[in-house]
Amino acid sequence: MKHAINRRFRTAVSGRRNRLALASAAVLAAAASTGGVLASTGSAEVSEPSTVAVAEVGTPASGAPGTTGEPGEPGTAGSAAPGTTAPGTTAPESAAAETTAPATPAQPASPEQTSPAVKAAKAAPARTTEPPAPPESKLLDYEFQAQINGWYCGPAATRIALTVRxxxxxxxxxxxxxxxxxxxxxxxxxxxxxxxDLIGTDFYRTTAIPGGAATPAQMDRLQADVVHAVTSGYAVVVNIAGSATDLDGGWHSYPGGHYLTVVGYRDDGRTVKIADPAIPGADSTYWLSTIDLANWAATRGYSS
Known part of the structure; x- marks a missing residue:
């Protein structure tokens, strides 16, 4: 009799333990499927049990009641809701790929940009139009007026040049x-x-011939300056001193200095036309070589 009571007591106790174990397994399985965390009083967070552990705990003991997996019975491994996804899980890679904007394909260079002819045209320097060669000879339109006194050669020669403008x-x-x-x-x-000042220009420049005689370079410079000025429509005023003989044999002497005006040239500037205000008359002019004029202007200079 005593032994029978003891077996019933052990059976009841064993059954109660199995039901408690199964109930605990159900709670752990639910926590694993929902991402919940169990905590015991005074202890750190309990990590999620693995599915294997749940399955082992949920395996019914031989002969234990309440482990048949019947509806409403806790503790079975299949009691968790199927298809449940733990919150906070990362979105699948396919979703990320769908939200990424496709790369814009590089635009091919237009034929005009890559054409060798276009590149050569861009690289080639801009063409500049060369000014036409000056004429072999040219005479200016001017108004002659002889100087009105002995010291007005400067004003008279300058006025002749002004009338050209x-x-x-x-x-x-x-x-x-x-x-x-x-x-x-x-x-x-x-x-x-x-x-x-009186013409309202900055065309004129002063060129000095400081030596007692002009050098070949100074002669060439005077010839080029006369051609440039007369071709541009400006007369040249020269300050001279001494004597010179014109191409017709006329002799002109101004030992104290004098001013005269160049109003034309010929033979590419090797010969110049002089309007001399010291000579009375309606148009007192003569022709002189540029070499003789350069030497005549030695120690002085000219405006061109």
Whole structure:
């Protein structure tokens, strides 16, 4: 009798333990499927049990009641809801691929950009049009007027040059601008300044020939300057001193200095036409070689 009671008691206790174990296994399985975490009082978080552990705990003991997997019975491994996804899981790679914008294909270069002819045209320097060669000879239109006194050669020669540009001031007005006195006009620097001021230009420049005789380079420079000025429509005013003989044999002597005007050239500038205000007359001109004119202007200079 005592032994029978003890077996019933052990059976009841064993059955109660099995039901508690199965209930615990069900709770653990539910936590594993929902991502929940069990915690015991005073202990750290309990890590999720593996599916294998749940399966082992949920395996029914031989002869234990309540482990048949019947509906409503806790503790079976299949009691968790199928298809449940734990929250916080990473989205599948296919979704990320769908939200990524496709790369824009590189645009091919247009034929115009890659054409060798276009590249060569861009690389080639811009063509510049060369100015036409000056004429072999040229004469300017001017108004001649002889100097009105012995010291007005500077104003008279400057006025002749001004008339080429349609400026016709009086000799007195030009003398006042030049600063001319009874001793004459100081230098070609003055004639350059007044020509630019009264015409309203910056064309004129002063060229000095400081030596007692012109060098070949200075002769060439005078020839080129005369051609450039006359071709551009400007007369040249020269400050000379000494004597020179023109191409017709006329002799001209100004030992104290003098001003005269070049109003034309021929033979590519090797010969120049002189309008000399010291000679009375309607048009007192003569032809002179550029070499002789350069030597005549030695120690002085000219405005061109």
């Amino acid at each position: 349609d400026e016709r001031p009086s000799q007195d007005a030009v003398a006042g601008a030049l600063g001319t006195t009874t001793s004459g006009t100081n230098s070609a620097e003055d004639t350059t300044r007044v020509l630019n």
